Amino acid sequence: MADFNVNSQNFGSFAVIRSTGYINNLGGEQIAKECRELMKSGINGLILNLRESTVVNSIGISILIEIIEDIIRREGRLAFSDLTPTVAKTFKIMGLLQFADLFDSEQDAINAFNGSNQSENT
Amino acid sequence: MEQPASKEIFVTVPMIMDMELAVSKTAETLAIMSRFSHDQVDEIRHAVIEACINAIEHSRSIDRKIYLRFSLFDDRMEISVRDRGIGFDVDKVETPNLRQKLQSGSRKRGWGLMLIHNLMDDVRIETEASGTSITMVKQRTPERLREGTHG
Secondary structure, eight states, X not given: XXXXXXXXEEOSSEEEEEEESOBSHHHHHHHHHHHHHHHHTTOOEEEEXXXXXXXXXHHHHHHHHHHHHXXXXXXXXXXXXXXXXXXXXXXXXXXXXXXXEEXXXXXXXXXXXXXXXXXXXX | OOOOXXXXXXXXXXXXXXXXHHHHHHHHHHHHHTTOOHHHHHHHHHHHHHHHHHHHHHOOOSSOEEEEEEEEOSSEEEEEEEEOSOOOOGGGOOOOOHHHHHHHTOOOOOOHHHXXXXXXXXXXXXXXXXXXXXXXXXXXXXXXXHHHHHO
């Protein structure tokens, strides 16, 4: 199978998940597993950086939809960053961007999540 | 009168895991060679992946092979993805809706054809009891066409 890796970085109230490789069913499952573990630990804000995942398929994305379902249930927030134009177009066609934010860069997403945390705390 | 394709490439692959990725590399190489824009190349790649996945997942093909034909024209690329499966009823394919899928808690799959239609400029589906053929067309953008003509 194609090499696929996923790692995450915890920022307290939210986390960044970065994947590398083709998001097919196995890649999607690995991302979902990482997201579920983070949510289990109480994190309800997830930023998915797909800079190194430039090829996706609909089966992999359908697994990401299950993450959206979980996030909605927990009243959390999901964002994507660093998508190629085609991956962004694919997500838009499927309607994912109705339920998740899209940022050009991971840093933009982090700034937005930090901003919303600050406004919640004031 | 219809101009013949300047090049035709035939590829046959077995229906095994990640083969769609290998085929998409062929599509990418041919699209770059034909001077499609970077985004168009990427869209062609993803459409080919979806067509192959459909064949692998739904065709119930006996020979478990996918037959591809890449036809390169001056102004476009046509890709035919064919299987020798049992075919399907095009009219019974529902257009997926994410909001409905989330509300109903139903299966999240079934996006392949919708993506292919949106990523490519024209899509023709011929399906019968002996197999299915999906022909996908990508037009080169006028700018790229001009560059190609002069280049």
